[in-house]
Each structure stands twice: as C-alpha cells, then as structure tokens.
Amino acid sequence: MRMNQKYKGIIYIIISAFCFALMNMFVHLAGDLPSVQKSFFRNLVAFFFAVIIMARKRIWFSGKKENIAPLFYRAIFGTVGILCNYYAVDHLVLADASMLNKMSPFFAVIFSYLILKERVKPVQALAVGGAFIGSLFIIKPTVVGMDLFPAVIGLLGGLGAGIAYTFVRYLGERGEKGPFIVCFFSGFSCLVTLPFLLFDYHYMSLSQIGILLLAGLSAAGGQFSITAAYCCAPAREISVYDYSQIIFSATLGLIIFGQIPDWLSWVGYLVICSMAVMMFLYNQKNDRVLKKEGEN
Template identity: 30%
Template sequence: MNPIHQASEHISRGIIFMVLAVFCFALMDVAMKHLAGHLSSFQVSFFRGATSLPFVVLWLLSQRTLHKIRPNNLLLHGLRGVISIAFLILTVITLRELPLANAYAIFFAAPLIITLLSVPILKEKVGVHRYTAVFVGFLGVLIMLNPNAMGFASIGVVSGLLATLGYSMVMILVRYMHRSETSESLMFFFVLSLTLGCGALALTDWRPLSFTDIPWLLLLGISGAIAQYLLTEAYRQAPPSVLSSFEYTAMIWALLLGYFFWQELPSMWVLAGACVVIASGVYISHREAIRKRQQRAIQDS
C-alpha cells in the first residue's frame, strides 16, 4: 500500500475514534448530570471513579502492563489526585446546575488557561499569535457569561469556572509528570484517587440508591471506559495536532443530548460565545502544531 495512503487511513481512523470518544464522554456526563439530580455531588464523583476502576484494571491486565503503574513521584500523584477530586466535584455541580451545552461552553475555556499556565510552570514559550488567541477566547467567555446569558454569580457558573481552572491545572501536571511517569500510572492513580478520595467524602452525605439508578451507573462506567479506550486508540492512529480540534464536537453532542433528555436549548449569547472560544482553541492548537514542527526541524538540522 502507498505509504501516503496508509498514513491517510490511520489519520481517518484516528479522527473517527476521537469523535466517538467525545460522544462517549458526553454520555458519561449525561449519566452524571442525571444522578446529580438526587444524589450528592460527592457520591456521583465517587461513582465516576469506582465504576471506571475495574475497567482500567482489566485493560491493564489484558495489555500485560500492570507492572507499569509503579509511580516514580508519589508527591505529584497526590497533588494531582487532590486537584482532580476538587475539579470533578465542581464539574458535577456544574452539570447539575446548568444545561449541558452551557456547561460545555465554559469547559471549552480550558485550552486558554492551559496555554497561560504553561508559561510559568512548564517554561514554554508562547508567541503573540497564541496570546492573541487567548485574549479573543476570553472575550468569548465574557460574551457567554453576560447577564443576558448565564450571568457571573450563579452557582453553576462559578463552579464551572473553578472546575475549568482545576482541570487545566491537572493537564499541566500531566504534561510535567509525563517526563517521569508512564501513561499507565497516570491513568490508574487518577481513577484510584477519585474512588478513594470522593468515596471518603461521599460518606459524609450518602443518599440511598434505587433500582432505577442501576442503568445510569452502568452507563457511567461503561461509557467512561469505552471513551478512554477510544481516546487511546485515536492518539495511537493520529497526531494530537490533528485530533485536538475534533474535541469540540462535544458541543454537538451536548446540544443533541441536552435537548433529548431535558429539552434544554442554550441562548444565542451562549452559542456565540462558545463559537469564539472554540475558534480560539482551534487556532491555539494550530499554532502549537506549527511550533512543534519548527522544533523538530531544528533538532533534525
């Protein structure tokens, strides 16, 4: 087979896997949003970890990579675990308080924050193009959080902004930890920390489960596990510079699923702001890909 054609097929498969992974993550959020309607945010966060942990362990056993979970820096794993617990609980509160599409519109600001945090923490160089994209992106955040759309002071908006900040900090930590930790250890200890930490907190506000919760718990665990597998396969088939833009297909799923389950429709302000934020995120990914190509060209020369 022609190498160019073969590479094109790999990229196409990677894009399909990414879109399907984003859809499965959206289903997982639907399950969390439904459960958060009558269970505590601590409980829902605990179930997010507990329902995924068996699948992660089974995947590690099937790949014969269980030995790779051994951590090299327990302190960083602990710090990441604490921040992950906080941002997941805040995410659940956001999903409970806001329409699904509104919550996603706020979460899309994460690449903007990650870009800014990468400068002081990872010592990455950010040029004028990416700084401009970040500025424009934050204007998009202001558009969708104006008083005619969501407002700044509601519980859902505040928790969403804090959750996005927490997620961004975790992603910066993951980038840094990849220098010494394996992907297997990062995945395993992330889910383990959610299970143990959120489980301990859930004991303070445990509410009884019903039989009708079982299908939603199964959806939560299965969709999360499948999403993680598809995401891994996507990045195995295609480079991140190609796949990152397709993460924003989450808004399509949020609109469809939000309307299907709760008849939710975001305002035009939210959609307009989200489009600005998404465009900024896509441009940041584009500039990041250019920067990496330039770095490789310098290293190869």
C-alpha cells in the same frame, strides 16, 4: 510514524468527546444527588476497568520516583475538575456546562508554561484571552444572575481539568502508561470522596444506580481515550478536536432534555471555538516551519 501517532490521537480525542458527552447526559439524568456521590460511582467503574486492563497487559508503575508527585497532582486537580463539572452539569444547560469544561485546553497552555516551562507565544496568549472573553458570554456575570455560581464552578472545572491534562502529558512523556494513570487517578478520587459518601449518603433507586453505572462506563471510555490521545500527540496538535463534545452535548441536550442554549451562549461557543481553531492552525504552521528548518 509521527503522523500516524497524530491521527491516532485525533481519533482517540473524538471518541473521548462523545464518551464525555454521554457521561454528562447520564449524570444529569441521575437526578438530584450530590456531585460527590455521582463522582464516586463514576470513578469506581473507571478504577475497576483500569485494574482489569493493567492485569491483562501486565502494566504497573514505572518505578520512577520523580513521577510520584505528578501522579498525585494529576489526581488532585482531576478530582476537583470532575466535582466542579458535575455540579455545573446539574445546574446549567448541558452544552453550557460542557463548553466551560472545554476551557481546559486554554488553561493547559497557561500551566504548561508554569509547570513544564513551555514558552507561551503571543498568538497563544491571545487565544487564551479570547477564550476567557468567550466564557464570559456563557457565564453571563450579573449581580442577580441565578446561574452565575454554577457557571463559575463550571469554569473552575475546566481549570482543574487543564492542570490535570498538563500532568497527563508530563507523565506520558516520562514513561507512565495510560491505564496506570487512569487507575491511580480513579482510585485516589474514590478514596477522597468515600468519607463524604459514608456520612451523607443519599438513597438511590435502581434506575439511578443503573444510570450512574452507565455514566461510569462512559467516563471510563472517555478517560482511557483522552489519556491515550495526549500520550500519542501534544495538546497543541489535537486539542481542537476535543470541541466536538459541544456538538454531541448540544444534540443530546436538545433530544433528551429539550434544552436550547440562549444566543449569548452561542456567541460564547463561537468565540471559544474560533480561538481553539486559531491556536490549532498557528501551531500547525509553526510545526511546518520548524520541520523545514530541521530539513535544511
């Protein structure tokens, strides 16, 4: 049963990676619109999808008061992550923006220690440090680098997502259902961004509206899939498969926008993915050792 849950988590996380790659592509295609406006339409679609699923499956809040604060934390940091990611998508090569956002599993390790009090082992600490070094190859921090600001914002997006997914895992373990977590997050994000939309609305053509609706549909698929993934299995067992988004994003960026990341970015991809694989293999080995000890 446990292995079936793990495989389900892997399938869900690969589906989410493809959906989020599509979302980033549509966000970039939508053109010169504020990130807040793009975020609102993305979350509005996800909100209605979540409401429909909740109504069909008769899912609602678990009623546990101790889950209220984590729901808000997940929503706040998730909203920050989306806004930062959308800004990076608009100003960076698609694969670069996606890679910086995929720093989230490493930040999840840090905040699992800080928030959930889970022990961080030396290998995990090494992986986090190595991933940060890899991110510097993508950010390319120079005094005159025009891409420095959006790259740092993209990294902050990964930070926000990492904290948010830590709380997704926390809530999943304490009985909250995925559709409700998505609904709460999407509704919160829409309410937070609505005032900015009302006071600084930018005219959108019919094609832009259609593209943002497609971004919202893709985001809804990605959000439901990744929430289901982290509810099925711990991040340490499945997070490495989330890096398939880089392959999807690089392919879409090349085909649709003709984007080719520079060699420093490729070095950064290699370093970060290597750290992810190293941490994944270490966790697998550690789990096997614990299983044997439990059998004895």
